[in-house]
Amino acid sequence: MKTYQIPFKSTGFFSKTMLHYLEQNSKIKSFYNNFPSLDGFKNQIVEKRNSYNSETRANLFSVLTEQYEKVNISEETQTNLSKLKEPNTFTVTTGHQLNLFTGPLYFLYKIISAINLCEELAIQFPEENFVPVYWMATEDHDFDEINYFNFKQEKIRWNSNQQGGVGRFKTEGLEEVFSVLSNHFGTSKNAVYLKNLFKQGYFEHSTLAEATRYIANELFGKYGLVIVEADNARLKRELIPFIKEELFDQTSYKTVLNASEELAQNYKVQVNPREINLFYLIDGLRERIVLEDTIYKVNNTDVSFSREEIEEELEKHPERFSPNVIMRPLYQEVILPNLCYIGGGGELAYWMQLKEFFNKVSVPYPILLLRNSVQVLTEKQERKLASLNVSIKELFLKQKDLLKLKVNENAEETVNFNEQRKFLEEQFVMLRGVAKKTDMSFIGAVNAQEKKQLKGLANLEKRLLRAEKRKQQDLVHRITTLQEEVLPNQSLEERQRNFSEYFIEYGDSFLDALKENLKPLDLEFTMLVMK
Known part of the structure; x- marks a missing residue:
């Protein structure tokens, strides 16, 4: 393995x-x-x-x-x-x-x-x-x-x-x-x-x-x-003391809202706090507790409590308060x-x-x-990757990027206009300099022409790449099939598949392989090749 x-x-x-x-x-x-x-x-x-x-x-x-x-x-x-x-x-x-x-x-x-x-x-x-x-x-x-x-x-x-x-x-x-x-x-x-x-x-x-x-x-x-x-x-x-603080002081709402605003300056915020972050839980029901004026209500029901009543309910039935x-x-x-x-x-x-x-x-x-x-590979899939000259890291590229890379590697003439694009951008830098020295009103026209030329070059590159893909359709099919087999729906298989698929194939040795090879403190993604 x-x-x-x-x-x-x-x-x-x-x-x-x-x-x-x-x-x-x-x-x-x-x-x-x-x-x-x-x-x-x-x-x-x-x-x-x-x-x-x-x-x-x-x-x-x-x-x-x-x-x-x-x-x-x-x-x-x-x-x-x-x-x-x-x-x-x-x-x-x-x-x-x-x-x-x-x-x-x-x-x-x-x-x-x-x-x-x-x-x-x-x-x-x-x-x-x-x-x-x-x-x-x-x-x-x-x-x-x-x-x-x-x-x-x-x-x-x-x-x-x-x-x-x-x-x-x-x-x-x-x-x-x-x-x-x-x-x-x-x-x-x-x-x-x-x-x-x-x-x-x-x-x-x-x-x-x-x-x-x-x-x-x-x-x-x-x-x-x-x-x-x-x-x-x-x-x-x-948890009773903390539930009381939640009901009567709304501490979590205030602190989490503040932290979320700070976090949002650089990152996506995952959850938004409510004023009361508790549900009322009984058999067949789990609904939010909301505070309206001085009354605690269970959302979508007729159940309600005064402050004294909800404190009594908490002391008698803490299991009914669900975080x-x-x-x-x-x-x-x-x-x-x-x-x-x-x-x-x-x-x-x-x-x-x-x-x-x-x-x-x-x-x-x-x-x-x-x-x-973890991404699981079979030995057969690993051999296919090798025969297609696709590395482990390349396997995770977006499919269009992976196909472009491999088609170019196998093409007689590389379909890549990066040098032409760079040359074009340099020419427009020079033209902007000329415009600044003669008439600043031409800057807008120069920028528009640059955008048009670069877009045309990109379209030409796409057309030539499509033509090259048709010439290499067998390679394109094999790469596409393999990547979709390994990464279903272009996502990690761990979110798509159930363990039963691998257990039926490998039995306890699958769990043993995970136990032996997962290293939590390494902080890296694991590729596991099963025999």
Whole structure:
């Protein structure tokens, strides 16, 4: 098996925000705390140790122990659960929605990044314990985002009209999904394993949260992964002081709005805060809490509270108060002895809007780590790349740029007018100089003529390139087919494909290859060639 690593920048798929973060650009430094380096983790350990109290730790251990009572827990996960009682134990967390059958490939990459980082930190800091955590987004209510997965460009969808937090959804009615899945998967040994995994996950567990926990535990329990279901009254009780501040002072709105305005000067802002960043959550319902005059209302319902009533409701039923995208990170950092959050580029970008909020409420802001990203190649695809003389980096070029490059490399006469364009621009520089000395009113005419001439040259270049592509149509077809095979829809496959495609082909060796080769602290994009 071969691996290659290339800079994230070379793929063309990562935002300016993330590239500047990885470069530790001065423009973005004020929006994060410790950087994901060994020195950064050393500092983060001290910060978290000084802020995380023993009562919160004991409550976490008690709740997780209860949540795992009905789970076939591995020895490794049991060991990590026990370690969570110890004051020298810290977590590395990643979170993800409850996508049907794990959803896109990067679900795996997130979790393996967390597992491998914990192993690396254990080597570097032998006096401490590190536990990988998967935070299930059970309180999410956007079912349309999670009710499907793709298999060989076919969408396998679960239709349901249930409402509210998706973790509470009943798994009834998935027989039709299983029937479609079975037809697609085939009858190989690996396919049978996956079908049994689906059946045991969704047919033997009553809720989507329980099913997702089962599947994630089956895939990653041997590595000691701990799975957190935060839709829990005892865990939410830890958040009560912060929920009160949110309801009565709107601290997150003020601080995140300020940080977002600063961030927007150079980067795209991912989320916009609301005055109250909480939902009201009961079975079948998750709706925003809004403040109108002095009354707290649950959006799209007749439910409302006075200040005193909502405070009483919070004390009696903290589980009914659900954090949105702004408050959820705080909830995580309050209840876990967490050092680092591992996420995709979009996730980390919105975390960067939150540092000022964390500082204001005196909760340590975690290290942010861009998850591993992987492009899988087969040996056959690697050989095709070599025969076409396409390098790994060139594979990520926009298709029109890649074809132009390779057609030119193979043309008898290069279709590239860069020299002519440069010569033309130099002539118009001279003409502008003449115009300035004679009559300034001619400057506009000179500029217009330059634009016209350059446009004509570009059109001529495009026509000649199209003609050359027709001459080399076999090469063009082979390159186009290969690139679209590797990068479906001209995007990273990790957002398009489900792990089942590779598991059916390679079985456990696929997961083993990821575990062996993903290096979270290398901060580079991984190309993995499977035999």
